[in-house]
Amino acid sequence: MELKPILEAVLFSAQKPLSLKEIRDVFAGAPEHAEGEESARRLKRVKEDELTAALEELAREHEQGGHSFRLACVAGSWQFVTQPEYAPWLKALVGHKARPPRLSQPALETLAIIAYRQPVTRAELEQVRGVAVDGVMQTLLERGLVEQAGRAEVVGRPMTYGTTPGFLEYFGLRSLEDLPAADELRRVAAQKPEGLATVDPGLATAPPEQLTLPTETTKPEGEPQ
């Protein structure tokens, strides 16, 4: 038996999105229930990239077939979902989806900057938007769409923020690469002014490049130690 129809059957009866790891666990467990079925043993240790390739092809086939449902990958997990145009009938059947209220314009803007620029500090966010972001950040953190990602290695070591897997789920994205016009918006980052917003050129503090930890000093390759 081939990989693709097995995956189709597994995902058809799955009641939640399945990650690659969970799908591999299914394949690992199948020989126990096989009763002499040879493919189950053959596919016991199927590799992740084989699975991904088969899943992607399956998704393509469904897309081309023009079905009312498609195979979607959200935040790295696979699931069959319906196409949006059938929503009225599904709402009548299962009711509205339990979702928090839609995000406000400022929240969406801030979220967009975080998504494309992560990890990013509040100062950088405020620089792009031209207004304070405290209230909006609170909302985004509470809704689990963004989280603390670490600290920036500049004066004051401000907190940096990034998006969560919940962000991908909320917008139905496979990964951050899946963001619309990702290339273009990331390229804007290159235009950032040299000096960081947190360090004022007039201050007596050392410039940020001298504040990096000594272990991070880059030596040209091949130089003797």
Next chain:
Amino acid sequence: MAEYKVKFEVFEGPLDLLLYLIKKEEVDIYQVNLTRLAGQFIEYIETMRMLDLELAGEFLVMAATLMHIKSRELLPVDQQAQAQDEDAGEDPRWELIRQLVEYKKFKDAAAQLQVLEARQENVFPRTPARLEFASETPSRCEASIFDLVSAVNAVLQRFGQRAEQREIFEDKWTVADRIQHLMRVLGEQARMKFSELFAGAASRSEIVATFLALLELIRLKQVAATQEEPFGEIVVYKTETFHG
């Protein structure tokens, strides 16, 4: 939590307002006449002040930047160059335009996210089906004595709040009566919610008597009390050994 204050919602920040003014002019961001824009921006701020709307400090900073740009334009060209050397900084006009372009891009990205957000509301996953071999009584755990006591405590508290006006009546409730009552009700219904047991209670002593009757019936294995989910409502139902 609700804090009422008038906030100008249309333009969240000064960049928002600038983009709006540029759009109204129907020109490209790179070709905008910043001097004219400065005039319009300040006019707008004046209007907002007149209407007594709360103005974010950022608007005033932007107004100052625009005035700075405008004032530079007034200087003769040779002195302008000098001023630039002194500053050794970027031309504030380009700095502002760069910021506007960048902000505009993220605003467009936000609009695309909004489309995705709305679309996602209409995408339905498969919902869990009821499995054929699921047993009649789904997995549930027996409510402990502590669950029961805290549940009856909640009932008593609710009762206390409700009964501001009291009538004095005979305290006629006995545990034996209540046992018979419960047996009869459960004989008809097979199962009922914990709160329903006390729905018609007229006094605290009736609640207490009913509760003691329930405990006795649980001890005699006539009824069982379970919770289908943690902190969920306790459900009482008759057991297989029930003798109605």
